[in-house]
Amino acid sequence: MVEVRRGRVRNEAVRQAILDATRDELAAHGYDKLSIDRIAAAAGAGKQTVYRWYPSKTQLIADCLLEADVLGPLPALDDSGDLGCDLRAWLRAFTAQLANPGTAAFIRAATAAAAENDEVARRFYERNTSVAEAALTDRLRRGEQAGQLRPGTSSVAAQALVGAVIYRLLTRQPVTTGFADDLVDAICGKP
Amino acid sequence: MVEVRRGRVRNEAVRQAILDATRDELAAHGYDKLSIDRIAAAAGAGKQTVYRWYPSKTQLIADCLLEADVLGPLPALDDSGDLGCDLRAWLRAFTAQLANPGTAAFIRAATAAAAENDEVARRFYERNTSVAEAALTDRLRRGEQAGQLRPGTSSVAAQALVGAVIYRLLTRQPVTTGFADDLVDAICGKP
Amino acid sequence: MVEVRRGRVRNEAVRQAILDATRDELAAHGYDKLSIDRIAAAAGAGKQTVYRWYPSKTQLIADCLLEADVLGPLPALDDSGDLGCDLRAWLRAFTAQLANPGTAAFIRAATAAAAENDEVARRFYERNTSVAEAALTDRLRRGEQAGQLRPGTSSVAAQALVGAVIYRLLTRQPVTTGFADDLVDAICGKP
Amino acid sequence: MVEVRRGRVRNEAVRQAILDATRDELAAHGYDKLSIDRIAAAAGAGKQTVYRWYPSKTQLIADCLLEADVLGPLPALDDSGDLGCDLRAWLRAFTAQLANPGTAAFIRAATAAAAENDEVARRFYERNTSVAEAALTDRLRRGEQAGQLRPGTSSVAAQALVGAVIYRLLTRQPVTTGFADDLVDAICGKP
DNA sequence: GAATAATCGAGACGGTACGTCTTGTCTTACT
């Protein structure tokens, strides 16, 4: 038997407006100054509607991580045969995004949320897995097979790359092109 | 002329009680559920006393990071001549501390606090610098000079080591001995 | 040309269910704890249907005062020639109804509603006028003409009778048979 | 052993400001549109402070009835020997107060509150007892002894006087001097 | 020893945000 949907259908556009407002609030005020009242007002939504979609602040942030378009499109991780060269290109594009203060603030807020909450952490990992870590691991594994990387270290190396960037963000050290290059050097040697 | 202190002297024991209560609260409730009211009550102190020592919540947490005895004593980073061997020993001791759930929770809370607040971040970095990163960088630099590490990467490598561990903590992946070994392998090759 | 009604006809039974639910809610929770959501649910109706019949909460209560069958049938105010005797009989029947706690609670809720809202007050007055005050005034006027009441006071006396009863209800003093008798005595003398 | 007062002492002036704001809000918006948020803002107080003094809306209103200076000073109920004359003078002064729309609105709001809540009703009665009903009853009793009132009706007559005025207020009928005179006539005869 | 001065526990204060509840409107599918 089919479950019949009754009543007014939930408005996906409202959910998107809430997500957008949340992204802006995170970038503007950070994680723990986040205010549902303010988000609802900015989204032109009632508080109840926010809570209908997201029972808790952390779940809201979790979804925001997945759906709000914070990071711009990253270049595909090419395989030119030269692992260091490919990694360098990709990592430079990645770190370039973080030059935008709003993006960096958002990532920091997301990090705080992930540190606080298991659910957010799970999604934070999924996001990094699907968008960055998996691509990295994949490319690293091919480099490993080509002898350009020490055997058995592709997965760990990917986490070291991402982790080093997060560590720089957390400790407020600049994430420069030079840092990106050094990082690739440290993992897979100079060209 | 010497500025003479008049009136009742400030009670250091109270400050320690506040710090202890803060550490317990951080481990128990996490960063953003932290309550000054609760900390004061747990420490048997008045709120004003808390604020007299620490003008803001973030500075309280920052100090807690430095003074609360969360991490046990880490072994000195020896120089046996074999960089990989020395790093492995040290990193295993470090990760072993994180097996304690309370310690891991505290580090996560500290990470959230650092992500949120510049002042905390600065102290967080100091702590890692003074206790871990500096020692690592120092040892790595000698390894670099001995040709056991790619030139110019010692500083970045140290951050990659610490960053990878934090990334594992954030994403709730276990920080095992095997992971520690793989990480050292990725940075300076198999023995 | 006759205006033809198109579409489904409005269901009078639903309106009655809403009114009944309102009466029950008023007696159970009082005036200001009244919830349209709860009334609709109790009546098995949609909220829109409630609002289709009654544009506002106050109008719903106003109608409830007129139509909900709270007071049982009151005896006719006979004219036996003895004004005091006739009044006493009628007032005893009236006050007997208020011995029922639900009825008293409903009257109190109605009083609150009338105190708050002009529209409700108007209907509250109509109800008392049509059912009680008019009959009283009419009988009193005949008593006045028979010299059993001071001239020109019939209208005011009717209001004093009703007002005294309401005052006892408001101040939670029991509305006893003795009180009814004393009241009649005060207005038109002992038999 | 003496109970020592600890902590900051509660500020009576704040309580008075809350009471004043409540009186104004009642006169302006009526009983069920009353907003604690608005009262707190108008009193320049935090909401918590309102709730610290008055755990519930009804208790706030109850106190407001007793302490907020709504009714101006009423003349003493003299005993000139002529009961009707004395009552008329007092009742005229009383009804004159109700010509002020704010006062009438406040009384209506108070009536609604009393109808809703036993605690308020008890205080409402106390107020009327202490200020009006007791004085009335006392004067009426002397009139009764002087043969100017039917025996045994002084208490009921007082309630009929007050009740009739409330009834006029509730039903939005004007409380005029003429009405006051007629009311006195109905109770104790023309002069 | 009395006066002065700073700290202490306690807790009231003005605010801000929380998460829930209710109002009156609007939007579905069903009748």
Next chain:
DNA sequence: AGTAAGACAAGACGTACCGTCTCGATTATTC
């Protein structure tokens, strides 16, 4: 078009904390 269901914007509810302030009590220095 009426209906039950229920999403929606708006805004009040009563609670929890924040950081400041104001008490009496305590503990030191200075006169």
